[in-house]
Amino acid sequence: MTRRPISALWLVLAASLWMTLVGNGALWQRLTELNLLAGSRGLAFGAALWLAIWALLAALLGLFAWRPTLKPTLVLLLFSTALARHFMASYGTLIDPGMLVNAMQTDWREAGALLNWQLLAGVLVLAALPAWLIWRQPVAYGGLQRQLWRNPAFSLAALLALAALVLAMFQPLASASRNNKDLRYLVNPVSSVVSVARLAARPFQHEAGPLQPLGEDAQLALASPTGSAARPRLLLLVLGETARSDHFGLNGYARPTTPALEREQVLSFRNAWSCGTSTAESLPCMFSHLPREEYLRRNGNYETLLDVLQRAGLAVLWLDNQSGCKGVCDRVPNGATDTTAASKLCSGGECLDGAMLEQLDARLAALDPARRARGTVVVLHQMGSHGPAYAHRSPASAKRFLPECTSNALQDCDPEQLRNAYDNSIAYTDQFLGEAIAWLRRNPTGTDNALMYVSDHGESLGENNLYLHGMPYAIAPDVQKHVPWITWLSPGFAQAAALSDSCLRGRADARVSHDDYFHSVLGLMDVSTHIYRIAQDAYAPCRQDANWAGRLPRQAAARQHAVPSGG
Incomplete structure (x- = not known):
């Protein structure tokens, strides 16, 4: 049976919605612990935040809604979302540049110690299965001229929606993020994307270049405090x-x-x-x-x-x-x-x-x-x-x-x-x-x-x-x-x-x-x-x-x- 192609932007909306829904359990749990979702105002804040994350993801993915980049980007983010969700829920891990450095420098022994059935099941259900469905789904991208204006327009519309939602919940959002800095690292998979960007910028921040010499005048004392020849130290x-x-x-x-x-x-x-x-x-x-x-x-x-x-x-x-x-x-x-x-x-x-x-x-x-x-x-x-x-x-x-x-x-x-x-x-x-x-x-x-x-x-x-x-x-x-x-x-x-x-x-x-x-x-x-x-x-x-x-x-x-x- 031949599948009916869907619009690239509809696929962006669907994938963004999926990642927003399944990836942010740790965020909602933390907001509940802080009593920020209680009452009608809390529910309104939670709904606005949920829509804002969806809009932010859609705006980001709209920039990649091209034939060579869309499906690889979606698959990568799906696996990132599933992995981050597991480690945030299981260990309270926050995804920041330091954590990404740890992940990149982990050897096979350390990585193996983190494997368990919960991780494998989560990745299979939340990432591998939807990634397989996306890869098999025919996508209608449209002509190049149409994409040149439609994709940026989509991302711009999503950003405008994001701006409106942020303004609507600005007071509770500003208070919550200012008093609880961990919240920004719980927005999944946005925190992973931001951390990758910050990590990529580090070589420019530290002006990576020739290693600067240190202590070129270093020398050992040749006598002990009593004036006699000093024994070597170990x-x-x-x-x-x-x-x-x-x-x-x-x-x-x-x-x-x-x-x-x-x-x-x-x-x-x-x-x-x-x-x-x-x-x-x-x-x-x-x-x-x-x-x-x-x-x-x-x-x-x-x-x-x-x-x-x-x-x-x-x-x-x-x-x-x-x-x-x-x-x-x-x-x-x-x-x-x-x-x-x-x-x-x-x-x-x-x-x-x-x-x-x-x-x-x-x-x-x-x-x-x-x-x-x-x-x-x-x-x-x-x-x-x-x-x-x-x-x-x-x-x-x-x-x-x-x-x-x-x-x-x-x-x-x-x-x-x-x-x-x-x-x-x-x-x-x-x-x-x-x-x-x-x-x-x-x-x-x-x-x-x-x-x-x-x-x-x-x-x-x-x-x-x-x-x-x-x-x-x-x-x-x-x-x-x-x-x-x-x-x-x-x-x-x-x-x-x-x-x-x-x-x-x-x-x-x-x-x-x-x-x-x-x-x-x-x-x-x-x-x-x-x-x-x-x-x-x-x-x-x-x-x-x-x-x-x-x-x-x-x-x-x-x-x-x-x-x-x-x-």
Whole structure:
């Protein structure tokens, strides 16, 4: 049976209506929670908003109502609508540029952990089926001359309707959007389209071009505080993943999630904050010399902390058990865990974090011995507590809290079982950090050793119906930004760095952030450069070496606040 062709613009109206109807459940739920749809005025506001979304989508799609572009655009938006609907409804995810960056940088292991029958069913019913029907439907486009005036006229008419609807509901709309900034990210699929456009504009905003060098004057101090020859230092930087500060027992959490760290009597900054709510945001930011606000408005891109450490003559190594270093480690020796290694910690194409320690000695042996003689900085990038498959982030031996949620459909999990699974992942991080400290104690010899653990961001575990992470920073809950910052110093390292243990413990509640990460590492490794800011070194207030400031380059003392931001 031959199908009767329909007008391209009628197809635009029908597809826009479908996406408006099926894609915005999270928006209506949020408006209901805010009591904005109550009573006759609320219903009128809801109806006007629904029509406005339809008109906006129709205006957008009218620009693509041409034979080569219409069906591909509709199919793409249908799948975008279905996917966004699932993640907004299931995890409370908001679709903004940062979330799109996360999606683009997700590897197959992370993507696989998000697959479940609800996602597949939703995509099949809401996207694949209508896309198939659209693809089979004959469309009457009309002649080229007719399209040249009709398509723009259609979009203009839809925009005029949108303008009239916005004016009619301007007061409640302005109040709602001003007081609840998350609403703008819930308009589906408009939020996806806007986020793609903003993401595409970023290279122009930051004037992408040659990477600007950083710390070209970087050098190491050659003497210890006592005047004797300094021993090389080994600093293990552990980058935590998705760890919440308030789920660490040594930070006051009621559950015993950190017995190994407590036995080691580590130092913990309990008031530490991230510069992003996702790995893609936080890693480049924390390894930048710029504080968060300057980093966001920079014009151009700079080398990172690792480049400065390497320029100072240190050996640098990045070992990854996650989805990459987001460009931070591109110019230093780097690698990922060998998932094919004959280890009980590796199976199914991924490894538990302990595999990094198993493979570390061989990786270090491959570094330049002349650099290692000056000092070494090793970055271990954890899988940590990456969700939603929290149960996969800990071995059976570390599962102290049972039963645990084993599903990746977190909204269907019992809240207590979800907490158990997440806390087991924290308990395994505690075990891993304890093993890392034991490794530092025994190997290698002839160095003063230290460990600094800081997580990239936190996690939502169902509070206010939010799960996972990646919310826009301005409206993200504190649990996605409040992170653990833990330090272990060998006696030799503490003495060489002239750090007072009692002073550091007295600063446990002082506010620190990822803004301080770059400068704190430079201070711990005794690297002097004019870009170092002593005010952003979290350890500097407890340094007792009277001669330490004098070992900085002269310009560093005079130009603590003259770091170029490009902003």
